[in-house]
Amino acid sequence: MHIAKNMTDEEVRRLSWRCRRGLLELDIILQRFAEKHLATLTAKELVAFNNFLDLPDNEFLDLVTSRIKASNVEELKHKNLDAFAMQSVLVKLSGHEIRKN
Numbered sequence: 001m002h003i004a005k006n007m008t009d010e011e012v013r014r015l016s017w018r019c020r021r022g023l024l025e026l027d028i029i030l031q032r033f034a035e036k037h038l039a040t041l042t043a044k045e046l047v048a049f050n051n052f053l054d055l056p057d058n059e060f061l062d063l064v065t066s067r068i069k070a071s072n073v074e075e076l077k078h079k080n081l082d083a084f085a086m087q088s089v090l091v092k093l094s095g096h097e098i099r100k101n
Contacts, residue, residue, distance in 0.1 A: 023057045029064055037092045044085035051079055064093045
């Protein structure tokens with residue numbers, strides 16, 4: 001895994017540890033996300049991602065799979081997170097990235 005320019009080695013290790021979850025589906029999603037995107041997240045995306053990691057597994061999976069919207073998650077409503085950063089992280093987590101031509 002490449003280390004993000006805006007994260008220390010310790011922060012990368014901590015985030016990687018937090019990506020271990022109780023649901024196999026979420027573990028797979030987070031492993032792929034970490035390998036592909038963790039090193040390139042912006043500071044605002046890192047804040048959003050950290051807040052997503054605070055969610056219970058089932059709610060987090062529902063968010064990633066678009067069963068619920070971030071705006072409907074009580075734990076996220078009052079955190080004043082950047083909406084664009086949250087959406088960007090969710091797109092990367094879902095694996096449905098918009099490809100640039």
